[in-house]
Amino acid sequence: MGKHVLIIGAGPAGVSAALTLRMRNIDATILHSGKTALGKAHRVDNYPGMPRVSGEEMESAFRSQCEEAGVVYRTGLARMIQKTRRGFMVLAGEEILNADAVLLCTGIGRLSLINGEEALVGRGVSYCATCDGMLYRGGKVAVIAQDASFHEDAAFLSGICSVDYYLERKHEPPQNVTVCEGKIVKLAAQEDGKVLLSTDRGENAYDCVFILRPAVALSQLLPSLELNDNAIRTDERMRTNVEGVFAAGDVTGAPYQIARAVGQGNTAALSIASYFADKEKE
Numbered sequence: 481m482g483k484h485v486l487i488i489g490a491g492p493a494g495v496s497a498a499l500t501l502r503m504r505n506i507d508a509t510i511l512h513s514g515k516t517a518l519g520k521a522h523r524v525d526n527y528p529g530m531p532r533v534s535g536e537e538m539e540s541a542f543r544s545q546c547e548e549a550g551v552v553y554r555t556g557l558a559r560m561i562q563k564t565r566r567g568f569m570v571l572a573g574e575e576i577l578n579a580d581a582v583l584l585c586t587g588i589g590r591l592s593l594i595n596g597e598e599a600l601v602g603r604g605v606s607y608c609a610t611c612d613g614m615l616y617r618g619g620k621v622a623v624i625a626q627d628a629s630f631h632e633d634a635a636f637l638s639g640i641c642s643v644d645y646y647l648e649r650k651h652e653p654p655q656n657v658t659v660c661e662g663k664i665v666k667l668a669a670q671e672d673g674k675v676l677l678s679t680d681r682g683e684n685a686y687d688c689v690f691i692l693r694p695a696v697a698l699s700q701l702l703p704s705l706e707l708n709d710n711a712i713r714t715d716e717r718m719r720t721n722v723e724g725v726f727a728a729g730d731v732t733g734a735p736y737q738i739a740r741a742v743g744q745g746n747t748a749a750l751s752i753a754s755y756f757a758d759k760e761k762e
């Protein structure tokens with residue numbers, strides 16, 4: 481039966497891997513959630529064959545080439561990866577995607593968590609408004625949003641509960657919510673089951689705190705992954721410590737360069753092809 485790889489990340493590492501997988505007749509889907517580091521580069525002068533190119537132009541050329549090769553692009557934030565009997569299940573937005581192997585190309589993980597956040601996940605802290613919102617119907621919740629892309633989630637919540645809206649980074653807040661000022665300092669569990677949110681201006685208790693960001697900490701995505709500081713540890717064939725999960729590009733650490741990401745993506749794809757071949761012999 482045909483094999484399918486879910487590549488998380490549409491930057492140079494992900495597209496390079498996808499192209500090599502397609503050349504081996506392996507199905508590849510690229511799941512991506514937001515901007516790539518590549519798209520932010522105004523001008524790239526050190527990538528062979530593409531002089532004086534902007535990151536956006538490069539990205540668009542990569543995408544056309546991938547789509548021509550049969551790579552499927554999907555938009556969505558990967559929230560959780562779970563091993564199944566056959567392969568992997570990835571929760572992306574509100575959908576579940578299945579794959580025989582997963583390649584993580586999520587770029588630099590510059591995610592600074594709020595003090596107390598990690599310990600409260602699933603116990604009054606949620607990353608998914610549509611998954612958990614209904615549990616707090618009629619209650620009082622906080623939304624901590626990183627950018628305006630979460631207006632729809634805030635609108636959904638404000639239709640079923642009372643919402644206090646905090647800006648994790650500066651952006652235009654949505655309508656119909658109470659916007660709270662102040663820098664968030666910490667989150668803590670209260671004895672009555674609520675979460676106490678403290679800012680440098682005061683504190684408030686909530687039934688749930690929804691933290692909405694266009695990225696997910698690697699420790700949340702796949703808790704059993706071995707990390708080195710905030711980078712994924714791999715061997716020279718881009719295998720992680722979790723069988724069937726591979727990683728390439730900036731997510732594996734410095735130096736942060738396009739050519740390196742492309743090279744690692746290629747190595748990862750070849751490694752995935754050998755992994756499937758070995759599995760078939762079992």
Ligand SMILES: Cc1cc2nc3c(=O)[nH]c(=O)nc-3n(C[C@H](O)[C@H](O)[C@H](O)COP(=O)(O)OP(=O)(O)OC[C@H]3O[C@@H](n4cnc5c(N)ncnc54)[C@H](O)[C@@H]3O)c2cc1C
Nearest residue numbers: 489490491492493513514517518558587729730736737738
């Ligand atoms: C301003 C700037 C200028 C630069 N200039 C140069 C240069 O001139 N030369 C050079 O070699 N390098 C340059 N770089 C570095 C280069 O852009 C990166 O090394 C390269 O883009 C890394 O590729 P990547 O595929 O690892 O990750 P990225 O390009 O960062 O792509 C990461 C992908 O992961 C996705 N993602 C992350 N988390 C999730 C999730 N949970 N679910 C779904 N998708 C997710 C993102 O949406 C994105 O598609 C520059 C970087 C910046 C920021």
